[in-house]
Amino acid sequence: MIDAALIHQCADPQIEIAIVERFIAEAGSDNPLSVTITSGDRIILPQVPQNADDAVRLIRRFAGQATVRVGLTQYPAGYGVSDAAQISVDLVDACQNIRMGSALFGKVYRIVAHARGEAGSSVFREALNAWRSGMFQDDYVFGLADPGPLSGEENVSMYPPEAIVDAEPDSTTLAPEQNHDPHAAGIRVDLSPLKDQGEP
Known part of the structure; x- marks a missing residue:
């Protein structure tokens, strides 16, 4: 527990703060030194880092070759970095990781709210799904421009944790391999005019 x-x-x-906690x-x-490495559907399980230097070496080794998530927030290690040598111990510092x-x-x-x-x-x-996948509406979400607060809002407006309930993902958050059956779509044609014509 953090x-x-x-x-x-x-x-x-x-x-x-309540949203950050959630x-x-x-x-x-729970581990500031946590390094999660995935490549496609495979999870790579290297030796667990024992200190910050070990973690940074591991991140640098896989950055650019696999998806690397780091620290308390599982921050995307490759975001904003053009060279693995730029990766520093800030990524595995608990406070810096939470801040970033x-x-x-x-x-x-x-981005999602707009x-x-x-x-x-x-x-x-939906934002949580985008964070985990790195994608939103077929775009690399971390690379998109920040649209700023919603109209009339000074801060990011989110409900407290008790108001957030699990829900079935919207169609935009489904994995690409989850194809939809076009024959299962609901009818959206207004038939009321036909009914009116049939009446005497």
Whole structure:
């Protein structure tokens, strides 16, 4: 369990603390030195880092060759880095990782909220899916521009954890391999005019 005081101290100020706590609880790790490496559907299980230097060496080894997520927020190690040599121990410093991860998740949330024209629990869930996959509407979500706060809002507007409920993912968040049956679509034709014509 991550110390709540650490989150309060280090979280990006544009995001509600309760949301950062929920974000880390659902998408993060309890270990600041956590390095998760995936390549396609494969999970690579290297030796667990024993210190920050070990973690940085491991991140540099796989960055650019696989998807590498790091630290308490499972921050995407390759984001904003053109050379693996630029990767520093900041990624595995608990406070820095929370600061960077919460700021980047805030941007992802705003991207989703602007696309949906709303804020709230369903947007949080979709933003969490985008954070995990790195994709939103077929784009690399971390590389998209931050659209800024929603109209009339000073901060990222999210509901507290108790208002966020698990929901079935929207069709835009389904994995690409999940094809939809076109014959299963609901009928959207208004037949009321036909009914009126048939009446005497």
